[in-house]
Amino acid sequence: MSKRKGAYASKVKRATHLLFFRRHQKPGAKGWELRKALGSDYPKVLSVLDDNLKNLDLQVKTVFEEEKTPAGKPSLDDLDKARFLVTLRGDLTPKEAKMIGWRIDDLAGLAIIVSFIIAKRGQTNRKEVEKLLNEKLPDWKVGPNIDKYIRYGYIQQDDNTQLYLGWRTRAEIDERALINMLLGSERQGATESMTSENEEETEESDALSETQDNKKE
Amino acid sequence: MQTEKEQKRMGRDKLQRIIEMCIAIENHQVDPFTLDVDDIIKMIQEYFPKWEKPDDFNLDSEAIHHLATVIKLQSEWVKQRSTSLYTDPFLLEEKIRQARKEQMVSIFLKAWHPAVEMEQLSLHSLREAYLYWNSLLTLEERWKELEVTETAIGSATRSEMIKERILSDKYFTEEMAIFWEELKLTTLERGKDGKIRYWDFIGAETYEETIQRAFMTSFLITYGYATLEIRPLEEELFIKPFEKVVEKLATKQLVSIPLALSHEEWQKWKKGELK
Numbered sequence: 001m002s003k004r005k006g007a008y009a010s011k012v013k014r015a016t017h018l019l020f021f022r023r024h025q026k027p028g029a030k031g032w033e034l035r036k037a038l039g040s041d042y043p044k045v046l047s048v049l050d051d052n053l054k055n056l057d058l059q060v061k062t063v064f065e066e067e068k069t070p071a072g073k074p075s076l077d078d079l080d081k082a083r084f085l086v087t088l089r090g091d092l093t094p095k096e097a098k099m100i101g102w103r104i105d106d107l108a109g110l111a112i113i114v115s116f117i118i119a120k121r122g123q124t125n126r127k128e129v130e131k132l133l134n135e136k137l138p139d140w141k142v143g144p145n146i147d148k149y150i151r152y153g154y155i156q157q158d159d160n161t162q163l164y165l166g167w168r169t170r171a172e173i174d175e176r177a178l179i180n181m182l183l184g185s186e187r188q189g190a191t192e193s194m195t196s197e198n199e200e201e202t203e204e205s206d207a208l209s210e211t212q213d214n215k216k217e
Numbered sequence: 218m219q220t221e222k223e224q225k226r227m228g229r230d231k232l233q234r235i236i237e238m239c240i241a242i243e244n245h246q247v248d249p250f251t252l253d254v255d256d257i258i259k260m261i262q263e264y265f266p267k268w269e270k271p272d273d274f275n276l277d278s279e280a281i282h283h284l285a286t287v288i289k290l291q292s293e294w295v296k297q298r299s300t301s302l303y304t305d306p307f308l309l310e311e312k313i314r315q316a317r318k319e320q321m322v323s324i325f326l327k328a329w330h331p332a333v334e335m336e337q338l339s340l341h342s343l344r345e346a347y348l349y350w351n352s353l354l355t356l357e358e359r360w361k362e363l364e365v366t367e368t369a370i371g372s373a374t375r376s377e378m379i380k381e382r383i384l385s386d387k388y389f390t391e392e393m394a395i396f397w398e399e400l401k402l403t404t405l406e407r408g409k410d411g412k413i414r415y416w417d418f419i420g421a422e423t424y425e426e427t428i429q430r431a432f433m434t435s436f437l438i439t440y441g442y443a444t445l446e447i448r449p450l451e452e453e454l455f456i457k458p459f460e461k462v463v464e465k466l467a468t469k470q471l472v473s474i475p476l477a478l479s480h481e482e483w484q485k486w487k488k489g490e491l492k
Contacts, residue, residue: 020334021334022335032450058333086332087330087333091329092326092331094326100331104318104322108321108322108325111322111325112313115309115321116313118309119306120306121306132313132314168332171332172329172331173325173328174328174329177328178328182312182313182316182324183312
């Protein structure tokens with residue numbers, strides 16, 4: 001192995017440690033942290049890591065500050081302020097989602113809120129969301145669920161109880177794909193397996209959900 | 218039967234109304250599709266052979282010009298809605314209301330790529346934890362009750378408070394002005410680029426005096442006599458005195474910056490171990 005390749009391999013390892021292991025409240029690392037740890041060529045290191053992660057169905061995701069996603073190629077300054085994290089490249093099956101601690105009701109609630117905020121052009125009042133969720137979810141579950149999505153970073157709430165999309169939605173959810181699929185969906189399109197799994201909601205799933213709550217808090 | 222003069226007058230009125238309508242559309246007051254372009258063009262064509270005067274031709278060309286702008290607006294509207302970037306919010310809202318939760322989850326899972334994160338113990342973190350545990354005092358020692366003697370409630374005079382060193386014998390503003398001058402002088406002597414390291418300024422022979430200086434410094438910063446410069450990467454903290462009091466600081470939203478002033482930190486500074 002050449003000296004240059006060796007240096008890169010070691011930087012890729014270091015980048016893996018920085019991105020995989022949680023060190024702050026939010027997962028991943030900021031661009032400036034990576035620059036400090038890996039040097040100014042950190043975008044190249046991340047691109048090598050991203051290539052390596054392909055086989056594992058993972059990817060290095062860049063989330064730009066607020067909603068300031070640059071139109072063209074991002075500048076070094078944009079990258080320094082951005083957050084880098086590792087996310088799943090493909091998608092999860094409903095069974096897998098359940099295994100990582102998400103109940104179908106919680107997941108559906110999150111999907112509804114995210115799409116509703118997008119439909120409302122980026123912001124909506126909490127009362128409106130609560131009313132919408134109340135149509136299909138029990139009252140006692142709606143408020144705590146919204147608070148949970150806020151805690152996780154999927155949505156954020158201002159002093160006037162207006163809800164917006166949070167950093168985690170920008171990091172994890174392909175908003176365009178979600179809307180396109182929703183608009184193109186047919187009522188009959190739902191997977192049958194989901195219905196059967198819903199009925200099978202067990203206490204074990206609740207326990208898993210709780211565990212994840214505690215961990216995230 | 219209308220005379221030719223009347224027809225021309227009517228034609229001018231119609232052109233005028235077309236122009237007004239087009240201007241309203243250009244100003245986004247009216248939907249561009251309320252105007253039937255084909256009908257308008259037919260009408261303009263119908264009156265065109267009757268025009269003889271330059272004013273009438275001007276009116277005719279003005280109507281054509283505005284009509285062209287409306288056609289452009291109509292085409293932009295169609296283009297925007299035909300691209301994949303446009304989503305009709307009402308349609309989307311309706312879809313959300315109609316969707317069953319299983320269907321919503323199924324769609325959501327195709328667009329959701331959750332973040333991957335791990336938590337794991339390492340030998341290094343275990344060692345740190347072991348060292349911490351060893352240096353940790355027992356609860357009994359940590360919660361040892363302070364021996365406090367009970368005293369009756371009374372009032373103190375200003376001179377008594379000065380004697381107890383709670384109040385200074387100087388007026389506070391006067392004291393702050395002197396302290397500001399000291400900051401400026403010290404920065405000039407020991408600082409660099411018009412600023413000085415925080416600890417180099419507040420640090421004193423005794424811990425009590427250091428706290429007193431930090432207390433006064435916080436007022437200097439709050440009232441616009443100086444500012445703090447924080448370098449998070451280098452973990453360095455500087456104080457920068459202003460030449461004049463910056464009053465606009467009071468109108469901005471103030472941010473509180475907590476700074477650790479423990480006895481341990483002070484000792485580190487004394488030994489020259491603190492930046």
